[in-house]
Amino acid sequence: MGSPDSHxxxxxxxxxxxxxxxxxxxxxxxxxxxxxxxxxxxxQVHKSQPGSPSSCSLLExxxxxxxLEQIQSLVVGEVLRDVDTACKxxxxxxxxxxxxxxxxxxxxxxxxxxxxxxxxSALFQGLSGRDLCSMSEAQFRQHSAQFGDMLYxxxxxxxxxxxxxxxxxxxxxxPAVESSSADIAGSFPNQPIHLWQxxxxxxxxxxxxxxxxxxxxxxxxxxxxEDSAHVARLWGMRKNRPAMNxxxxxxxxxxxxxxxxxxxxxxxxxxxxxxxxxx
DNA sequence: GAATAGGAGACCT
DNA sequence: AGGTCTCCTATTC
Numbered sequence: 001m002g003s004p005d006s007h008x009x010x011x012x013x014x015x016x017x018x019x020x021x022x023x024x025x026x027x028x029x030x031x032x033x034x035x036x037x038x039x040x041x042x043x044q045v046h047k048s049q050p051g052s053p054s055s056c057s058l059l060e061x062x063x064x065x066x067x068l069e070q071i072q073s074l075v076v077g078e079v080l081r082d083v084d085t086a087c088k089x090x091x092x093x094x095x096x097x098x099x100x101x102x103x104x105x106x107x108x109x110x111x112x113x114x115x116x117x118x119x120x121s122a123l124f125q126g127l128s129g130r131d132l133c134s135m136s137e138a139q140f141r142q143h144s145a146q147f148g149d150m151l152y153x154x155x156x157x158x159x160x161x162x163x164x165x166x167x168x169x170x171x172x173x174x175p176a177v178e179s180s181s182a183d184i185a186g187s188f189p190n191q192p193i194h195l196w197q198x199x200x201x202x203x204x205x206x207x208x209x210x211x212x213x214x215x216x217x218x219x220x221x222x223x224x225x226e227d228s229a230h231v232a233r234l235w236g237m238r239k240n241r242p243a244m245n246x247x248x249x250x251x252x253x254x255x256x257x258x259x260x261x262x263x264x265x266x267x268x269x270x271x272x273x274x275x276x277x278x279x
Numbered sequence: 280g281a282a283t284a285g286g287a288g289a290c291c292t
Numbered sequence: 293a294g295g296t297c298t299c300c301t302a303t304t305c
Contacts, residue, residue, distance in 0.1 A: 192292080195296075228282085241297070246282085252296060254284065270282055270305070 079161040085205055086110050089238055091193075094162045096155060099129025102240075109237055111154060113230070114208075120144050120151065133159065195252050196261050198238060199223070200275070202231070221278030225271040 087094050090110055092103045099107065108121035123143045124132070132155060141148035202209040203223055212227035212234070225231050228246035236244030253273060256262035265274045 192295085239296085244297085248297060248299090250283075251285085251298080255296075257284090264283085268283085268305095 076161055076164060079157055082208070083158055083161055085208060088201060089198075089234060091238055096129040096133055096159055096162075099132070101126055101128055104129055104132055106237060108151070111151065113233065113237075115150075117147055120147050193238065195235065195249070196256060196275070198235060199231075199253075202234070216272060219278060220265075221275030222265050223273060223275075224269075225273070228271060 083094055086092075086107070090103075090106045092099060092106055096104075096107070104124065104127055105121050108124055111117065112120060135152070137149055137152040139148075140152040144151065199213065202213050203215055203218075206214060210226075212230040213223060213225050216222045216224050225246075228249075232244050232246045232249045235249055236242055253262055257264075260276050262273050263276055265272055
């Protein structure tokens with residue numbers, strides 16, 4: 001610790017700029033008015049060049065450098081958490097180079113869902129992860145003039161975060177408080193996941209999913225599905241069932257009534273369910 | 280009209 | 293065999 005060299009860097013990125021993908025998943029009121037309907041934002045944090053005219057004192061430069069490194073660490077942690085979540089939900093590997101065309105399509109569908117994009121996955125059909133990784137930003141734009149640059153940046157950040165994770169010590173040094181099933185699912189990427197686990201994983205990540213499913217009373221395990229179609233689509237993506245809908249998903253939930261895993265709360269309300277054994 | 284409830288058969292691991 | 297998925301009818305909100 002302490003040595004500036006020990007801080008992570010973005011190997012795949014332009015050394016002068018740290019691109020931060022900041023989505024406004026909470027509080028989208030402002031973004032709702034954007035003509036494209038997406039709310040992905042890029043922010044460039046420029047490091048001042050050594051000896052550049054704008055550089056002030058050495059101390060100021062060091063403080064700025066340290067600030068940037070701290071921001072970078074925070075961003076990497078955040079990106080890694082998002083990568084982890086996406087991989088669990090989609091049942092794909094973290095390494096885009098290993099993706100087949102199906103995994104690429106899943107990833108693109110994911111980005112569509114997360115950022116409310118129109119269908120972009122159809123524009124990248126038949127491409128493997130390796131194809132995607134070898135494409136330039138211009139090539140991304142050839143596939144999608146509107147969102148190519150965003151997708152390129154997204155993949156770049158994803159790969160950079162994953163690349164930095166590999167040689168370093170585990171990022172997640174927190175005790176596993178609320179991630180038992182999520183970690184189990186993530187540790188065995190090809191292991192089938194139960195619907196109740198999937199729902200709980202979504203509920204445990206309110207930052208990402210509170211708009212489609214959220215706790216009404218976490219202690220009692222009562223939750224509400226806010227966007228039934230969205231939750232069903234996510235479940236369908238996870239299980240490779242493109243025809244999944246809320247009708248079928250809810251039927252599967254109802255199978256849990258007999259098994260004592262999920263039930264309707266005492267006061268039954270539409271789209272509200274309760275885990276029999278709360279987290 | 281959408282959600283709820285549950286039967287029944289198919290499918291997959 | 294267990295855990296859905298799919299399709300279905302009937303009922304409730």
